[in-house]
Amino acid sequence: MTTPQPRASVLAMPPYVAGKPPAERPGLTTYKLSSNENPYPPLPGVLEAAGAAVGAANRYPDMGNTALYEALAATYAVPVEDLAVATGSTGLIYQLLSAFCSPGDEVVYAWRSFEAYPIAVLAADATSVQVPLTADSHHDLDAMAAAVTDRTKVVIVCTPNNPTGPSLTQTELDAFLEQVPEHVLVILDEAYCEFVRMDDPVDGIATYRAHANVAVTRTFSKAYGLAGFRVGYAVAPAPIAAALRAVSLPFGVNLVAQAAAVASLEAREDLLKRVDDLVAERTRVVEAVRAAGWDMPDAQGNFVWFGFPGEPDRIAAFSAAADDLGIVVRPLGDDGVRVSIGEVEANDRLIELARSFAR
Numbered sequence: 001m002t003t004p005q006p007r008a009s010v011l012a013m014p015p016y017v018a019g020k021p022p023a024e025r026p027g028l029t030t031y032k033l034s035s036n037e038n039p040y041p042p043l044p045g046v047l048e049a050a051g052a053a054v055g056a057a058n059r060y061p062d063m064g065n066t067a068l069y070e071a072l073a074a075t076y077a078v079p080v081e082d083l084a085v086a087t088g089s090t091g092l093i094y095q096l097l098s099a100f101c102s103p104g105d106e107v108v109y110a111w112r113s114f115e116a117y118p119i120a121v122l123a124a125d126a127t128s129v130q131v132p133l134t135a136d137s138h139h140d141l142d143a144m145a146a147a148v149t150d151r152t153k154v155v156i157v158c159t160p161n162n163p164t165g166p167s168l169t170q171t172e173l174d175a176f177l178e179q180v181p182e183h184v185l186v187i188l189d190e191a192y193c194e195f196v197r198m199d200d201p202v203d204g205i206a207t208y209r210a211h212a213n214v215a216v217t218r219t220f221s222k223a224y225g226l227a228g229f230r231v232g233y234a235v236a237p238a239p240i241a242a243a244l245r246a247v248s249l250p251f252g253v254n255l256v257a258q259a260a261a262v263a264s265l266e267a268r269e270d271l272l273k274r275v276d277d278l279v280a281e282r283t284r285v286v287e288a289v290r291a292a293g294w295d296m297p298d299a300q301g302n303f304v305w306f307g308f309p310g311e312p313d314r315i316a317a318f319s320a321a322a323d324d325l326g327i328v329v330r331p332l333g334d335d336g337v338r339v340s341i342g343e344v345e346a347n348d349r350l351i352e353l354a355r356s357f358a359r
């Protein structure tokens with residue numbers, strides 16, 4: 001071979017499949033329920049702050065992300081040294097893996113879970129160890145603890161789990177962390193934590209305070225509705241946060257995104273009210289879908305899961321039927337279909353689909 005060759009793990013990477021946009025349907029408003037986006041636009045204060053920042057676009061952004069770090073530190077009562085920001089929490093997960101893994105190190109996580117994990121593991125030249133979910137779509141924490149060996153460098157825990165929906169309880173997480181050796185980094189991916197409504201919910205910040213090996217990753221993309229700006233943050237013990245910042249792309253979080261994220265934290269109360277409205281819609285959808293006879297797992301994010309394990313034909317048929325109703329959903333491999341909670345009208349159409357589609 002005479003041309004430059006990427007390393008084998010790069011050639012092995014599956015492509016990241018993004019949620020499809022809706023196709024044009026004459027006479028029908030179409031809705032995108034395929035990427036777990038927030039259907040609400042950013043709050044007015046956010047647009048103004050972002051607009052003002054655009055005027056300084058000839059300058060590099062603040063490389064230290066000072067205002068954003070200060071706002072996050074004040075919001076969560078954590079030291080600035082324990083924070084890192086990046087282009088979405090996907091960026092943080094890539095950076096954590098690349099900072100901590102050497103070739104051949106193992107990364108343990110549940111499967112099916114977030115589609116970016118297997119790609120990020122290969123990007124770090126590490127090896128995935130995927131632990132199947134339980135029959136009711138939860139993390140199988142006993143099996144995950146058993147999968148940790150002396151080759152394990154990182155464990156990723158996704159709660160609520162994308163795409164299936166269930167969350168861990170704090171009691172379950174604590175018992176799991178007891179079993180993970182202290183030299184193994186645990187990434188607690190809390191992309192949807194604002195949507196959790198259950199007894200004994202995970203408190204990621206308290207968990208990071210109690211463990212020297214836990215890094216919490218969160219995002220402005222989902223509850224805060226800023227997916228297009230690409231901002232996420234990690235809260236982690238100072239040495240982990242420092243490693244994360246060390247491998248970050250200089251000026252990764254751009255000027256406008258920094259301003260929008262700071263303004264969003266100031267509008268937190270209003271945003272959390274919108275989250276309450278989405279949670280109420282989620283409850284409405286889950287109850288209606290279950291009443292129509294579906295066995296749907298607990299939904300703690302801004303999405304619901306229709307499991308069709310090993311039934312690719314039905315996954316395709318369900319997705320096509322959704323398309324016909326003007327809603328675009330997310331088929332995921334041979335496992336099932338994830339549908340985001342969106343506008344009321346879009347959710348109504350999903351309920352209509354659940355009632356008419358043969359179980």
Ligand SMILES: *Cc1c(COP(=O)(O)O)cnc(C)c1O
Pocket residue numbers: 036087088089090091114158162189191218219220221222227230231232
């Ligand atoms: C959406 C999502 C993220 C992060 O998204 P960003 O837009 O990169 O912040 C991280 N983890 C999970 C499980 C997600 O679903």
